[in-house]
Amino acid sequence: MQLKPYVRSLTIALALAFVAGCSSTGGTQDGSAAGAGAGGTGTSGYGSGQVSGSGLGSGAGQMVGSRIPDERTIYFAFDSDTIRPEFEPVLESHVRFLSANPGTSVVLQGHTDERGTREYNLALGERRANAVKRYLNVQGVSPSQLEVVSYGEERLAARGHTEEAHARNRRVIFAY
């Protein structure tokens, strides 16, 4: 990412304030975001709730909004496209980043484990990536920033037939 001019930072801070307001549906938002390890230093400004209140919050805002979150993979249960609660903080960190950077787009790569037929798995991977896309849309990310590409079982992250390997393969990756 390139450095943003000062004015841009302010816009980001305002956007963050907006997002923070919008995404307050869950009561655990702040705590989970801070505890997610999702963005390292990036989450601190948000968790403190100081961004919107301070005109000088641009430093924190810049850190939150200008860095792609470190956690870019979330995992799924067998035969499921349900977002697991423990990954909501990861999604929230991407919501913040994408909302702060409306010119940035991301490809949501859907993956499955090796079991079952390849073409059907391609469809299942798309279903998972679409579940993430819907989540981000609901949180205010513009659909124009999101593209879904399913890889099914064509690009496994882990080999082997263990449940552990399967679990590592059932994933959606944020590819910026």
Add this chain to the structure above:
Amino acid sequence: MRALITPWLMAALLMCSALAQADLTIDITRGNEQATPVAVVPFAGGESLPEDLAQIVADDLERSGYFAPLERRAMFARPSSSDEVTYGDWKALDARYLVVGRVSRDGGGVSVRYELLNVGGESRMLGEVISASSDQLRAAAHRISDKVFEEITGIRGAFSTRIAYVTSSGVGDSTRYGLYVADADGRNSREILTSNEPVMSPAWSPDGKKLAYVSFETQRPSIYVQELASGRRARLTSFEGLNSAPAWSPDGRKLAMALSKDGQPDIYVMDIATQRLERITSSSSIETEPAWTPDGRSLIYTSDRSGGPQIYRQDLGGGESRRLTFTGGYNARGRFSPDGERLFLIHRGSRGYQVARQDLDSGRLVELGDSQFAESPSVAPNGTMVIFATQRGGNGVLGAVSADGRASFVLPAAQGDVRDPAWSPFLN
């Protein structure tokens, strides 16, 4: 003499280099106990050839599951024509049929005179001379296998056909993918496409001249059609979302496919000449893996509208779709037998994902083989075998099982994974 040897040596070297690429070898994993004993005697005059024609014929016949070739060391006579045969010798060895032959040099190639003999009836069933250039020796042997197989079983042989398949090596982002075409016995492989992005779902055109496949080379899945002889290709679809599972209509004019441009994956049929699309299904569930009935009037496809994946049939004239599979919670990627009376599919049973056969009349489903990780079944054009992808020793290999489940073999690659096989139509 020197001038004669050099081309053979060249041919042998070329073959070795091809072998190093992506040829597949064959391991018979289960022989058919009811297979018919047959003896294929080494062809006289073939000793100096780079290929052992009689061995290729014996291997072909064994792989079919219909025949059990006699081991060479059990042969105490080596006749090369019917007038040299003492039938009593072969009756003593329980051989029901006997193949004998003689090879002679013919310009730059060879000519093979072979005969098929009925041992019990002490009669000649077939006698023929075929010529082949020096780089077509294996093809000549497969042609003999085709003739012998058809003469005895009444079923057209499919040994001269080919298979397309996908290879991959590496894991994660550094994976390399390859699309290959090889002879049905895994030899003479030829590279069609290599890519850093996934390649999948190869499908033969009914004339055997083109492959449709899905490639992610633009970071998104698109359906391509490639002419094998020229390598020329065209991108047929690149809609938003899935562009997958191409399947040629029997007349070669249309491709059925799964697209998700309108939401969830649905089945569409594209007229290749006009590129016009017709939507066949529209539902909020997954519909994919289309295949045509042999008469071209209906499609089958996998849908999870009932919860798990099951196979449905839709007449193209309209009307309601009809569910075909009811045994178990996972039945997917159906493919028809050439006569349209049976379905081969992937079924999740107690031991995992297996190739299964369902008779359409009775609805009865039978598991074939004992693979845990079977995928991508593809039926030989004569309906006798099904090739599929499976795993062995942590690697992806191709497996094949006879339509009755009695015989099976695997075709592992020298290195990396092999998968996504597609059996060609008859090519001659």
